[in-house]
Amino acid sequence: MHPISTSNGRRYEARPDESLLDAAMRHGVILDYSCRTGRCGTCKGRVIAGDTISTHDELGLSAAERRQGYILTCVRQACGPVELEVDDLGDIVLPEVKTLPCRIQTLERLSQDVVRVVLRLPPTSGLDALPGQYIDVIGAEGLRRSYSIANAPRADKQIELHIREVPDGVMSHYWFQRAKVNDLLRLHGPLGTFFLRDQAGKDLVLLATGTGIAPVKAILEGLVRLADEVQPRSITIYWGGRHRDDLYWQAPDFPRLRFVPVLSRADDAWHGARGHVQNVLLGDKPDLPSTLVYACGSDAMIHSAQSQLRAAGLPERQFHSDAFVCSAAT
Ligand SMILES: Cc1cc2nc3c(=O)[nH]c(=O)nc-3n(C[C@H](O)[C@H](O)[C@H](O)COP(=O)(O)OP(=O)(O)OC[C@H]3O[C@@H](n4cnc5c(N)ncnc54)[C@H](O)[C@@H]3O)c2cc1C
Ligand code: FES
DSSP states (O other): OEEEETTTEEEEOOOSSSHHHHHHHHOOOOOOOSSSSSSTTTTEEEEEEEEEEEEEOTTTTTTHHTTEEEGGGGGGEEEEEEEEEBBBOOOOOOOOOOEEEEEEEEEEEEEETTTEEEEEEEETTOOOTTTTTTTEEEOGGEEEEEEEOSOOOTTTTTTTEEOOOTTTOOHHHHHIIITTOOOOEEEEEEEEESSOOOOOOEEEEEEGGGGHHHHHHHHHHHTTTGGGGOSEEEEEEEESSSSSSOOOOOOOOTTTEEEEEEEEEEOOOOOEEEHHHHHHHTTTTOOGGEEEEEEOOHHHHHHHHHHHHEEEEEEGGEEEEOOOOOOOOO
């Protein structure tokens, strides 16, 4: 076991064969994370002292970050005592992660390349999840891919997913060509830290592209259930697609909610916002010190939104993201 200490006084031990992230979580030290494959950059930390070794390419780090000593805790193991500069999420307790059998309850085409899948669990099982978290779906021969849960927990315990077809994708081929109602699958989760925190009194901005609207929908459903005193001051959803057909969901009526669909390749008949969600947000001149941003969807949108918003004055800790990067194991 190797002793790990963090800049804000947390201490835990890591086995030589486990990631710094897994070791932290095993000890109840919750670090921000999403993909767990070194691609998204959410679990970034800086090594102050000690030696670590990477188990996968750290694609989520820029060259400058590598030079400054940043690492990705999901794909790094300790080689000895390590001192890390990394934020943790404080006293948050995450729901238990489980592996459960499930069956397809319904399958429905939402647009040309998006399908809505509802999974049902056995009557004796349940999955607690915080709105915004994701699951891994495990199909035939152990094929495993990540999908955000598109609903807040429901009484019937069913789980809704919005799945985009990735050209030549192995799991996409299953969802779009072979999947049928009652198919038996397994799920593993809930995973990730893309859930609301510290939203009371803030201007909450939910940025999504494509099926990135799935966890945004779940977060909104969760917000409806929260007491008035922890509600944000305002909620704005910017949802981006290319064409009108990509906008397969309509926001419900909710107090203080503004819904802004944005198209990047709209035809002349479109009278809504055009371009990219992050630019439309900045064009609206948000009061950045009191704004809390949750961004979900394409990696490109998230990187651009994060760098532009930070340059414009958004405090670093007020930007959270879930990048829908490739979730195939490497
Ligand atoms: C935390 C998380 C949550 C996610 N939630 C959702 C969700 O709710 N809905 C959803 O539609 N997708 C979601 N994704 C993305 C989804 O897991 C991948 O798109 C999926 O892995 C594609 O699987 P596949 O087997 O069809 O393609 P693969 O066989 O894995 O890949 C085929 C080819 O496409 C590339 N590729 C795969 N995925 C992507 C991608 N996302 N972007 C660009 N290129 C890609 C691969 O590099 C490969 O070249 C999420 C990903 C993560 C990490
Ligand atoms: S890079 Fe570690 S969680 Fe995505």
